[in-house]
Amino acid sequence: MKYRKLGNSGLIVSEVGLGTMQFGEDMQMGGLGQEETNEMVKFALDHGINYIDTADVYSLGESEKLLGNALEGIRDEIVLSTKFRLPMDENINHSGATRVNIMREVEASLRRLKTDYIDLYQVHSWDPYTPLEETLRALDDLVRQGKVRYIGLSNYMAWQAATALGLQERQGLEKYITAQMYYSLVGRDLEHNFMSFADYHDMGIIVWSPLAGGFLSGKYDRNNPPPENSRFAEAGQFVPFDIDKGFEIVDALHKVGKRHGVSPARVAIAWTLSRDNISSVLIAARKHKHLEDNIKAVDLELSEEDLELLDEVSDPGVPYPRWMVLQQAMAEDPRARTLEPEKFEDGGPWEDLRFKKMPLEE
DSSP states (O other): OOEEEOSSSSOEEESEEEEOTTBSSTTOSOOBOHHHHHHHHHHHHHTTOOEEEOOTTGGGGHHHHHHHHHTTTTGGGSEEEEEEOSOSSSOTTSSSSOHHHHHHHHHHHHHHHTOSOEEEEEEOSOOTTSOHHHHHHHHHHHHHHTSEEEEEEESOOHHHHHHHHHHHHHHTOOOEEEEEEEOBTTBOGGGGTHHHHHHHHTOEEEEEOTTTTTGGGSOOBTTBOOOTTSHHHHHGGGSOOOHHHHHHHHHHHHHHHHHHTOOHHHHHHHHHHTSTTEEEEEEOOSSHHHHHHHHGGGGOOOOHHHHHHHHHHTOOOOOTTHHHHHIIIIIIOTHHHHHOGGGGTTSOSSOOGGGOOOOOOO
16 A cells, blocks of 8 residues: 555545445445445455545445444544535434534534544535535634544535635634545546645645546446446436546546556556545445455556546546636746746647647648
């Protein structure tokens, strides 16, 4: 196993972390019971994983409960994170990032996880109905009380995360150190805005669903669609993407995988680990052999040729205003080549489109 810093902190986590949405039955994402959970956790720890992520809403608390039982006696050996924000029952106040719900849910998570502290406590998504300052002050209180060590965000847009960090800095509140976000070869939207934000603020990205609900495992193609009981059939629609482009990407994964004698899934995870600002990539499986294959992605060194192929086939294009930012900062500004010459060794990160010669008409 290899390890990295968790965002802007001194905490060290494994390059791949264990996701736990498959623990419990209510979410129909795996249905693993207590015995299977115990075995999966032990298998992960035996293979060097020291970071496990869950959420209160996973199977409505069952995932946390099963995980807490599995960690009895070994809790201090791992970095444990969970999340709050989504509804746990029909009570209208048992949802959101309000102070009252945060205080309720952290206590409930601590009980289910059988621990007196959470290493990383994350807001599961932006709450448009609660004042941001209310959320941030409540989280700051939890850190000061010792119930939470660090805080993170999940599924925020860049402007939302920037607004939160600005408020935390101005008011001296505990700052978000991580962002748990969806990112994969068929879902590279994060590159348009959020990754540059994370780089600027030294915020670590924790990736969820690097295989796009199992689609990038390479098991499916145009003539072999996912069966009804597959993980992708259950979760794939949750991460929408162009299916035709997706099949092209899977073809490229097979090609790179054959070069190295490894699975497409391992290639997809290795590609994700090669990106900037990644603190850890969450992996999950129902079977040990699949988890082991995913874990081995940390040792897969992709060549420049491999990366270029995968980058090209999955290229989502560059939306505005990012293309204008790159145009002006990297193509038009003469300081770029002087201050960052390493970025121009292969022609540069952006071509000056104003002077691009058009082909002559015959």
